[in-house]
Amino acid sequence: MTVKLCIFGGSFDPVHEGHVCMAEHARKYCGMDRVLFMPCSLSPLKEQAPSVTDDQRCRMIELAVQGLDWAMLDRTDLELPPPSWSWRVAERTAERYPGAELFWLMGKDQWDSLEQWGRWEYLSSLVTFIVYRRGGVPSPRKGVRALFIEGDEPASSTRIRHDLRSGVCPVPHLNRKVEALIRREGLYGTARV
Template identity: 45%
Template structure:
């Protein structure tokens, strides 16, 4: 019997994608022997309705550049073509329907893990997949009935700090994958 493919879904604004995102994904691949990490840029996050992201086509371009040399990384741009906001439960249900034999995971940070019960239809997510929870500090608290795999790291990169730096002309380049800074400058992103 062929073992199920292990696929982690990694949703987010990726505004911009940074080395922290890549490190979290790499650690998940190693810790759980994943076949694939699927980056899913959202059109508009329901948790960030007051902060419109950079244009979707530019965020997608940054993802393509950042992931170009990672054989386990793919992009699913389906949420970019849906009416906003983007809901993880709809995406997970669609992927589960398309790939019923895959073992699905959702990759989140501890802040998202703690807020998951307030997401749209969290019980559906709980049925469809397992969670990989990345923490920088204390390990995440288990939750009855939820399948969770903790991973730990200390990657300090932050999309909001990168955007703030770009506003004042001081992009923290050490936090950006090769080629992403050039796209931020080319498209004049995050300037006041």
Template identity: 35%
Template sequence: MKKVGIIGGTFNPPHIGHLIMANEAYYALQLDEVRFMPNAIAPHKLMSDDASMENRLKMVELATKAYPYFKVERIELERGGISYTYHTMVALCERESDVEFYFIIGGDMIDSLHTWHEIDKLSKIVRFIGFKRPGTKAENKFDVTMVEAPEIDLSSTLIRNRFRTGGTLKFLLPEDVEMYIRKEGLYGTR
């Protein structure tokens, strides 16, 4: 059976923390691939209207293009609306019945798993793979396989603020993504 990791999120913008988690999960669990799945509308976050769905998709494509075992999953963008992980994973399991899915989450998401839509049902169809993040407990009542990896206190919010304030972005996100953001005038770079 094929083993596929899914890392979902707004990716507004994608950064090295996302890439490190995906890479660590890929190797630790001997996955066949990891798919980056940008959501259409996140149920847990207010989205900045600064980066469109198309912008976020392009940034994910740029961030992952150098790694053959990273793919882009467009299912939530194509469906539109609020992206509930449960509905998405049901659709993916129906589309690919020969795949075992591993859903990759950081400590902040582990702490809030109990709030996820249909979490009891979701926990029966995917294996959660978790990563600690500074400032989180990374605890809940659901079964989460923890992967030991460098803990990085990095967020898309911090990166957007760096763009707005002119702070350094060196080593925080792939250069192609930074160049795209500047070219498109995102996050106050106009």
């Protein structure tokens, strides 16, 4: 039986409950065996690097997926030289999991800008996209395999960083173990506790 693996890449700066809900939707509705939470080193489409270290983001992901046997941290992108190219990540994942069927989980905003991704047509030959839509209907692309799932997650890493700097406690949509690590290490402008 072919293993279905879903790559879920992103800054995860920080990882939040919305990320986990998106991954759970993909697993449930598209029959994934495993979702690989894959923090990227530096996206070619973003001007700023993540606010915290790669190790800190990885530890937060491990806490966020603790106890979920279908989810795991995968450091593939961090092991490749920057910037992060999705096609390289898909190639390396295919090498690591020979025979697996690969999927790529993304939001509608990423789907809408897919043509800006490096070698996106080649990437499309390696994976089936799972597009998580929050309102609006994504347009299919000829020759590109894609599954569309509906959901509405209000969580935002930008908002969570703002709430942390502003002293909100507890922060909505943030896993309590992740929040404890953030406060213990004084991340995102919080005072160490």
